[in-house]
Amino acid sequence: MGLTLPRNAQIWLPGLLAWRWRTRGARPVRRVLLTIADHFEPFWHRAEEATARERVSLWRRRWPEIAARHHDSAGNPPCYTFFYPQEEYRPFLLDPLAEMVQSGIADVEVHIHHDGEGERDFLERMSGFIESLHQRHGLLRRQGGKLAFGFIHGNWALDNSRPDGRWCGLNNEISLLRGLGCYADFTMPSAPSPTQARLVNTIYWATDDPARPKSYDSGRPVAPGNGRRGDLLMVPGPLALNWKRPGRLVPAVETGELACYAQPSVQRVRLWLDHAPRIGDTLFLKLFTHGAQEKNSAVLLAGGLDSLYTLIKAECDSRGVGLYWASACRMAEAILALQQEGTLPAPGQTQAVMGGNYRE
Numbered sequence: 001m002g003l004t005l006p007r008n009a010q011i012w013l014p015g016l017l018a019w020r021w022r023t024r025g026a027r028p029v030r031r032v033l034l035t036i037a038d039h040f041e042p043f044w045h046r047a048e049e050a051t052a053r054e055r056v057s058l059w060r061r062r063w064p065e066i067a068a069r070h071h072d073s074a075g076n077p078p079c080y081t082f083f084y085p086q087e088e089y090r091p092f093l094l095d096p097l098a099e100m101v102q103s104g105i106a107d108v109e110v111h112i113h114h115d116g117e118g119e120r121d122f123l124e125r126m127s128g129f130i131e132s133l134h135q136r137h138g139l140l141r142r143q144g145g146k147l148a149f150g151f152i153h154g155n156w157a158l159d160n161s162r163p164d165g166r167w168c169g170l171n172n173e174i175s176l177l178r179g180l181g182c183y184a185d186f187t188m189p190s191a192p193s194p195t196q197a198r199l200v201n202t203i204y205w206a207t208d209d210p211a212r213p214k215s216y217d218s219g220r221p222v223a224p225g226n227g228r229r230g231d232l233l234m235v236p237g238p239l240a241l242n243w244k245r246p247g248r249l250v251p252a253v254e255t256g257e258l259a260c261y262a263q264p265s266v267q268r269v270r271l272w273l274d275h276a277p278r279i280g281d282t283l284f285l286k287l288f289t290h291g292a293q294e295k296n297s298a299v300l301l302a303g304g305l306d307s308l309y310t311l312i313k314a315e316c317d318s319r320g321v322g323l324y325w326a327s328a329c330r331m332a333e334a335i336l337a338l339q340q341e342g343t344l345p346a347p348g349q350t351q352a353v354m355g356g357n358y359r360e
Contacts, residue, residue, distance in 0.1 A: 005251075006191070006192050006253045008191065008192050008196065009192075011191075011196050011198055012191050014198070015199055016201070016241070019201045019202060023201075023278075027280075027281055028281065029273075029278060029319070029321050030281040030282065030322065031283070031322040031323075031324060032276075032283045032321055033282065033284050033324050033325075033326045033331050034312065034325055034326060035079075035081060035285070035286050035287070035327060036078075036080055036287050036288070037081050037186045037287070037289075038080065038081060038290070039083055039111060039288065040083060040085075040111070040290075040291055040292050041085055041292050041293075042055045042093050044290070044292055044293050049090075052090070052093060053092070055292045055294070056292075057096065058301065059082075059097075059100075059291065059292075060097075062301040063080060063106065064105060066078075066301070066305050067079075067080070067105040069306065069309075070306070070310075070313070072313075072324045073316075073323050073324060074322075076324070076325060077104070077105055080106045080107070080327075081107045081150070081329075082097050082107070082291075083110065083151075084108055084110070084133075085112060085113060086125050087112065087114075087125075091136055094108070094137045094139070095137065097137075098137040098138060098139055101138075106327075107139075107327035107328065108133065108137075108139045108140075109140075109149055109151065109186075109329070110126070110130065110152075111152045111153075113155060114168065115166060115168070116169030118169070119170060119172070122170060122173075123176060126176075126180050127180060130147050130181070134147055141329065143181070146181050148181045148183045150182070150185075150186055150328040150329060150332065151187070152187050153168070153185070153187045154167065156187060156190035156193045157195055158173065158187045159174050159208075159214050159215050159216055161195040161213055162194065163194055165213075171210055171211060171212055171215075172208060172210035174208035174215050174216065174231050174232045175208040175231060178231045178232055182232060183329070184234070184235050185233070185234050186235050186236075188234060188236035188239075189236050189255045191239055197214075197217050197234070199218050200236065200239045201238060201239055201276065202221050202236070203221065203222045203235055203277045203284060204219035204220055204221045204222060205220045205231070205232070205233060206219040206230050206231060207220075207229075207231050208232070216232070216234055219234060222279055222338070223279065223339070224338050224342040224343070225339070225341070225342035227339065227340070233335065233336075235277075235284065235328075235331060235332060236277060236286065237256035237285070237287060237288060238254065238271065238275035238276040238277075239254065240253075240254040240271050241253065242268075254271050256272060256276075256286065256287040257288055258287055258288070258304065258308065259295075259296050260296050263299060263307070264304065264308040269311045272312075273312075273315060273316075273319070279338045280343075282334070284334075285312075286328075
């Protein structure tokens with residue numbers, strides 16, 4: 001029996017092999033920034049309002065306890081990022097998340113599901129949601145006088161990237177996001193979906209082609225001191241092949257997902273640290289989950305996140321590298337600092353990159 005590769009490997013496997021070739025002999029990593037991007041959907045599976053309330057309430061009760069038990073190399077607790085979907089907006093569900101934001105242990109960014117409603121509808125929905133997050137809940141922040149936000153696209157369909165055209169419909173979505181104030185996209189990786197970008201394990205600038213879908217398929221990698229080179233900053237998580245599946249000829253696709261069926265382990269942590277994007281001697285590890293779903297929250301909030309933070313701290317200590325928890329915004333802030341200045345300040349010198357409350 002011949003070797004069988006995972007579905008749609010023809011899209012991303014050449015990019016993975018090219019990435020391994022480019023990064024051979026890279027200088028050692030000195031620091032790791034870790035963020036968790038939660039596609040947080042309280043009304044998942046068309047839940048009733050009472051169920052949505054309980055899903056949020058569970059995180060409001062349990063997450064502060066977990067955050068209090070863990071500290072990074074600068075002594076800061078982790079900051080968890082909830083990417084909240086526009087179509088599920090209810091003020092009473094955002095208020096508990098905003099309370100955790102004010103405590104410095106959480107952040108809220110933007111998520112949306114849409115399906116061909118058109119450019120005007122997209123802009124109205126997004127702009128109204130962004131304004132509500134800021135005005136009603138004190139969320140998001142301003143950059144250059146304009147509200148800024150991090151973004152994850154529902155159903156992985158950023159920039160109309162599905163072959164069937166579903167769940168987006170906007171070939172110019174990257175340009176629209178830039179105009180709305182998006183500072184970075186955190187959707188990738190999406191493998192084995194065909195929406196997966198060909199450029200993997202790389203932080204890069206995507207340049208929009210408004211006449212074509214999936215403009216993020218390629219782009220210009222961020223390099224120290226290099227300056228902005230595109231329309232939208234793409235911050236992907238690690239993409240790798242996990243061959244350690246006893247009795248299986250097909251390797252698993254490792255995308256940094258945290259779920260009931262994808263729990264933290266020493267082996268996965270090592271894969272993440274070996275494949276996550278890096279700029280110079282700084283590694284940027286973005287993991288993701290769908291934490292509102294009971295099957296996942298039951299694992300994450302009852303030991304899964306504790307295990308994650310313990311395992312990754314131990315591995316970083318064994319490698320002699322500093323580990324810093326980061327919100328999605330903080331991660332993008334550090335990326336831009338490296339791009340513009342070519343270096344990051346020491347953790348004790350400033351909290352603008354490594355920790356603390358950056359909010360205006």
